[in-house]
Amino acid sequence: MENWKILEGGLDNVSGFSSYGINCGIKKEKNDLAAVLSDTPAAAAGVFTCNRVSAAPVLVTREHLLKERKLQLVIANSGVANACTGERGIEDAKKMADFAASCFKVDPHLVAVASTGVIGEFLPLSKIEKGIAELSRILPTKKSSREATKAIMTTDTFPKERALSFSWEDKTVHLGGIAKGSGMIKPNLATMLSFIATDLDIDALALDRVFREAVDQSFNRVTVDGDTSTNDMVLILANGKSGVEAKEGSPVFSLFREALFWLTKELAQDLARDGEGATKFVEIIVRGAKTEEEAKRGAFTVAESPLVKTALFGEDPNWGRIMAALGRSGIEIDPHKVNLEINGVTLVEGGMKAKGVGREQSQEAMKTRELRIIVDLGIGEGEFGVWTCDLSFDYVRINSHYS
Amino acid sequence: MENWKILEGGLDNVSGFSSYGINCGIKKEKNDLAAVLSDTPAAAAGVFTCNRVSAAPVLVTREHLLKERKLQLVIANSGVANACTGERGIEDAKKMADFAASCFKVDPHLVAVASTGVIGEFLPLSKIEKGIAELSRILPTKKSSREATKAIMTTDTFPKERALSFSWEDKTVHLGGIAKGSGMIKPNLATMLSFIATDLDIDALALDRVFREAVDQSFNRVTVDGDTSTNDMVLILANGKSGVEAKEGSPVFSLFREALFWLTKELAQDLARDGEGATKFVEIIVRGAKTEEEAKRGAFTVAESPLVKTALFGEDPNWGRIMAALGRSGIEIDPHKVNLEINGVTLVEGGMKAKGVGREQSQEAMKTRELRIIVDLGIGEGEFGVWTCDLSFDYVRINSHYS
Numbered sequence: 026m027e028n029w030k031i032l033e034g035g036l037d038n039v040s041g042f043s044s045y046g047i048n049c050g051i052k053k054e055k056n057d058l059a060a061v062l063s064d065t066p067a068a069a070a071g072v073f074t075c076n077r078v079s080a081a082p083v084l085v086t087r088e089h090l091l092k093e094r095k096l097q098l099v100i101a102n103s104g105v106a107n108a109c110t111g112e113r114g115i116e117d118a119k120k121m122a123d124f125a126a127s128c129f130k131v132d133p134h135l136v137a138v139a140s141t142g143v144i145g146e147f148l149p150l151s152k153i154e155k156g157i158a159e160l161s162r163i164l165p166t167k168k169s170s171r172e173a174t175k176a177i178m179t180t181d182t183f184p185k186e187r188a189l190s191f192s193w194e195d196k197t198v199h200l201g202g203i204a205k206g207s208g209m210i211k212p213n214l215a216t217m218l219s220f221i222a223t224d225l226d227i228d229a230l231a232l233d234r235v236f237r238e239a240v241d242q243s244f245n246r247v248t249v250d251g252d253t254s255t256n257d258m259v260l261i262l263a264n265g266k267s268g269v270e271a272k273e274g275s276p277v278f279s280l281f282r283e284a285l286f287w288l289t290k291e292l293a294q295d296l297a298r299d300g301e302g303a304t305k306f307v308e309i310i311v312r313g314a315k316t317e318e319e320a321k322r323g324a325f326t327v328a329e330s331p332l333v334k335t336a337l338f339g340e341d342p343n344w345g346r347i348m349a350a351l352g353r354s355g356i357e358i359d360p361h362k363v364n365l366e367i368n369g370v371t372l373v374e375g376g377m378k379a380k381g382v383g384r385e386q387s388q389e390a391m392k393t394r395e396l397r398i399i400v401d402l403g404i405g406e407g408e409f410g411v412w413t414c415d416l417s418f419d420y421v422r423i424n425s426h427y428s
Numbered sequence: 429m430e431n432w433k434i435l436e437g438g439l440d441n442v443s444g445f446s447s448y449g450i451n452c453g454i455k456k457e458k459n460d461l462a463a464v465l466s467d468t469p470a471a472a473a474g475v476f477t478c479n480r481v482s483a484a485p486v487l488v489t490r491e492h493l494l495k496e497r498k499l500q501l502v503i504a505n506s507g508v509a510n511a512c513t514g515e516r517g518i519e520d521a522k523k524m525a526d527f528a529a530s531c532f533k534v535d536p537h538l539v540a541v542a543s544t545g546v547i548g549e550f551l552p553l554s555k556i557e558k559g560i561a562e563l564s565r566i567l568p569t570k571k572s573s574r575e576a577t578k579a580i581m582t583t584d585t586f587p588k589e590r591a592l593s594f595s596w597e598d599k600t601v602h603l604g605g606i607a608k609g610s611g612m613i614k615p616n617l618a619t620m621l622s623f624i625a626t627d628l629d630i631d632a633l634a635l636d637r638v639f640r641e642a643v644d645q646s647f648n649r650v651t652v653d654g655d656t657s658t659n660d661m662v663l664i665l666a667n668g669k670s671g672v673e674a675k676e677g678s679p680v681f682s683l684f685r686e687a688l689f690w691l692t693k694e695l696a697q698d699l700a701r702d703g704e705g706a707t708k709f710v711e712i713i714v715r716g717a718k719t720e721e722e723a724k725r726g727a728f729t730v731a732e733s734p735l736v737k738t739a740l741f742g743e744d745p746n747w748g749r750i751m752a753a754l755g756r757s758g759i760e761i762d763p764h765k766v767n768l769e770i771n772g773v774t775l776v777e778g779g780m781k782a783k784g785v786g787r788e789q790s791q792e793a794m795k796t797r798e799l800r801i802i803v804d805l806g807i808g809e810g811e812f813g814v815w816t817c818d819l820s821f822d823y824v825r826i827n828s829h830y831s
Contacts, residue, residue: 078755078763078779109751111764111780144748145781255752331734331819332827339828345547348512349658352481360481361514376481377514378548416734418824424735425742425820 028192029284035170035186036061036201040224041266043165044203046176049156051104051142051149056176058156060125061099061220062164066135067264068229069096070236072244073257080108080144080256081118086137089122094229096262097131099220100160101139101177102153103205108144108255117148124154128161139218141179141205141256174203177218180423181205185295187288193277198225198267200281200288206296217244219259219292225281226265231273235282236261243289246411247297248328261285297412302419305337306412307396311351314407319356321409323400326354334416337396342387344372347400362403368396431595432687438573438589439464439604443627444669446571447606449579452559454507454545454552459579461559463528464502464606464623465567469538470667471632472499473639475647476660483511483547483659484521489540492525497632499665500534502623503563504542504580505556506608511547511658520551527557531564542621544582544608544659577606580621583826584608588698590691596680601628601670603684603691609699620647622662622695628684629668634676638685639664646692649814650700651731664688700815705822708740709815710799714754717810722759724812726803729757737819740799745790747775750803765806771799 036044046059071090073083090096100121107114118138126133140148174184188201204219240259271278298306309328314320327333330350336343344365351358365373370390372379439447449462474493476486493499503524510517521541529536543551577587591604607622643662674681701709712731717723730736733753739746747768754761768776773793775782 076752076755077761078751106748109748109763109776109779109781111778143746144751145776255748255755331823335824335827338824341828343546345509345512345658348481348547349479352479352658358480360512373512373548375514376512378512416824417828418821420734421738421741421819421821421824424738425744 030190032188032190034201035174035188035203036222037168037170038188038190039199039201039222041065041264042222043168044170044173045160045163045168046172046174047156047159049159050152051102056172057102057104058153058160059101059173059176060160060164061173061222062129063097063222063262063264064165064266065264066095066097067262068227068232069094069260069262070229070233071258071260072237072240074255076255078109078255080106080140081110081114082107082138082140083256083258084115085118085122086139086258089134089137092134094233095135096137096260097135098125098129099137099139099260100125100157101218103177103179104142105140105146105148106142106144106256107140107148110145110147113147117150120150121148121153125157128158137260139256139258141177141218144255170201170203174205177203177205179205180301182299185292185299187291189284189288191280191284193269193280196267196269198269198281199223200284202288202292204292204296206299217257217259217296219244221259221261221288223261223263224265224267225263226267226270227263227281232261232263235285239285239289242286243293247293248325248411248413294412297414300414301423302417302421303414304417305394305396305415307337307398307414308410308412310397310399310408310410311402312399312408313402313405315357315405316407317409318407320407323351323354323356323402324409324411326350327400328411328413331416334413337391338415338417340388340391342367342372342384342391347398348373348376351400357404358402359404364401364403366399367391368393433593435591435593437604438577438591438606439625440571440573441591441593442602442604442625444468444667445625446568447573447576448563448566448571449575449577450559450562452562453555454505459575460505460507461556461563462504462576462579463563463567464576464625465532466500466625466665466667467568467669468667469498469500470665471630471635472497472663472665473632473636474661474663475640475643477658479658481512481658483509483543484513484517485510485541485543486659486661487518488521488525489542489661492537492540495537497636498538499540499663500538501528501532502540502542502663503528503560504621506580506582507545508543508549508551509545509547509659510543510551513548513550516550520553523553524551524556528560531561540663542659542661544580544621547658573604573606580606580608582608583704584702586702588695588702590694592687592691594683594687596672596683599670599672601672601684602626603687605691605695607695607699609702620660620662620699622647624662624664624691626664626666627668627670628666629670629673630666630684635664635666638688642688642692645689646696650696651728651814651816697815700817703817704826705820705824706817707820708797708799708818710740710801710817711813711815713800713802713811713813714805715802715811716805716808718760718808719810720812721810723810726754726757726759726805727812727814729753730803731814731816734819737816740794741818741820743791743794745770745775745787745794750801751776751779754803760807761805762807767804767806769802770794771796
């Protein structure tokens with residue numbers, strides 16, 4: 026897009042937003058508490074985990090959000106998930122929101138709370154309240170999206186921030202977002218938090234629709250290990266400070282939609298890039314399926330197969346495992362019609378090893394940091410792409426001693 | 429059972445059966461070709477992979493078996509799977525069976541062929557034919573179930589053989605079986621081969637029914653990584669040499685049924701014990717679910733969760749991951765009603781950390797080689813148990829450089 030500008034700084038450039046992160050003592054030294062504040066109440070939308078064991082902050086935030094479809098403040102902690110904590114967990118999440126509301130002088134239902142970390146432990150409320158008070162003294166005068174991002178990281182190895190702006194007439198609209206992964210990532214969310222801010226002026230229901238669409242095209246295409254967590258949420262706040270109003274269907278709405286798609290896609294891909302122990306970012310595209318739904322099911326089955334993922338880690342062009350995963354996925358498949366390529370090198374033609382492709386060439390094709398695997402089932406028009414990573418020793422190391 | 433006798437020697441004690449295994453040159457030194465021979469045509473039944481990408485030997489053996497529901501000879505190779513090999517693969521599997529039929533002087537449709545190993549390569553037919561000729565000179569004079577078992581091993585670390593006998597009036601009925609795993613194991617079969625022999629006299633249709641029941645209670649409860657392979661099959665041959673006839677519903681039929689259940693359960697559990705890289709054998713029982721089907725879905729989701737499996741490897745009592753896996757499994761669950769215990773130690777009560785159980789005690793409960801995890805959902809009568817193993821560094825090591 027001509028008038029796009031990709032920016033540094035995550036949430037920092039979005040007018041009327043400020044964010045910061047500190048250590049409040051849940052973790053030893055690292056940041057563990059973040060706040061994202063809008064100067065004024067903002068139109069808001071959210072997508073929450075589908076896990077039936079939903080954590081307390083998910084339940085409380087959803088309730089707050091649905092009251093008026095507005096939010097002004099997001100408070101998020103890492104280290105303790107406040108999941109599987111019963112009634113007390115709900116009370117704790119509400120206390121966290123109420124305390125933040127009084128410190129920041131906003132209505133309690135305009136406060137979203139989010140937590141990530143170990144399941145089954147209660148929130149250390151006094152530490153969190155002390156931290157919230159501190160953050161309320163810092164914001165909005167001082168701000169740092171980077172510090173906020175660091176405060177929501179768990180096993181993430183790098184902070185995930187993206188931002189861009191586009192101009193409209195003589196004004197500029199900003200979008201910024203932060204996110205954390207990195208295991209337990211799987212569509213319909215997972216151990217994933219993402220907070221997105223924009224200074225566009227947009228109606229909350231229109232925002233909700235376009236946001237769901239964007240999440241479907243981005244976060245819902247990522248899978249690290251097929252596990253979906255109890256806690257996670259993606260929120261967007263739009264405070265209108267750019268002075269640009271976008272009505273659904275208008276040209277500026279289209280511009281915004283495209284910018285939002287880019288932002289969420291980049292953040293989502295960062296999650297796969299930083300999958301626990303990942304050494305490779307892998308895009309798996311299944312096309313030629315009977316329906317899009319079948320392409321999706323096939324792509325996810327391949328992406329979540331431990332045998333496929335370990336082969337990718339080992340740079341082993343063992344395409345038979347991809348065929349086997351497709352075969353067990355439950356989708357319609359005619360093995361004799363399947364073609365498969367990795368990074369542009371055709372390995373399978375008509376369901377068999379492609380002629381004239383030696384093992385060296387296949388192996389060579391797998392040596393890049395980013396892999397693109399295209400499977401053409403050759404029986405229909407359905408297509409779906411997902412993003413994942415390989416399964417390495419480090420995934421086991423990280424996850425065998427987490428709690 | 430009073431008149432049961434658990435035996436050594438796999439297939440060796442079953443009257444009228446002989447088996448052996450040799451190296452025919454597919455692998456460098458290890459056995460790679462096995463034969464199981466009955467002196468006379470035997471009633472037979474089989475269960476085959478549900479993977480839609482079925483390997484050639486699966487297609488050929490199923491056809492042979494269904495012709496008369498009889499088999500006399502099983503020829504199995506390891507090293508090359510003859511899967512994703514198109515028409516030529518089918519021709520090769522037929523040639524393998526035909527060649528064996530002429531060497532052993534049995535009807536071609538009484539020959540079952542099976543292959544396991546790398547997908548996408550053609551069978552080295554001349555090596556296999558030379559090997560078959562050699563086996564036909566060895567059998568039935570010399571026999572060794574152990575050599576046969578070794579010939580079907582791929583990444584298995586120990587040979588899997590089980591046998592037992594029971595007496596009926598003045599006669600003795602024997603059952604023996606061999607099996608191989610060990611990755612790509614998952615219900616409705618997987619990279620799994622198992623050949624079972626009995627000298628019972630039983631009608632093929634009755635055998636088919638009781639065998640399917642037994643497979644459902646055994647092999648179909650095992651999952652190593654959720655991956656299901658293209659190749660695998662479980663066969664049973666009953667040649668009647670014991671002189672004991674079992675009609676469906678008779679007392680001796682019940683004895684046989686129980687013995688067969690035991691045999692298949694032991695073989696199936698061995699597969700989980702020897703899951704690739706496994707350091708722990710894990711039984712996961714979900715009870716109190718709304719239906720048995722829901723209990724099954726919940727149990728398999730937990731058993732296949734990489735996050736749960738790595739925590740088990742690390743002896744980390746991170747029960748939140750089990751809760752999260754149940755929550756995303758799609759089954760009905762009321763988090764506040766869930767109880768969970770590991771090796772008899774209650775970790776979760778009413779969906780929360782059980783009172784009075786310290787971290788040391790939870791960790792202690794996980795230190796055994798065999799783990800039993802019971803989840804009670806508390807909302808119904810449905811129950812299902814599955815067997816799996818943990819996910820270790822070795823799983824990644826083995827599978828990242830296989831082909």
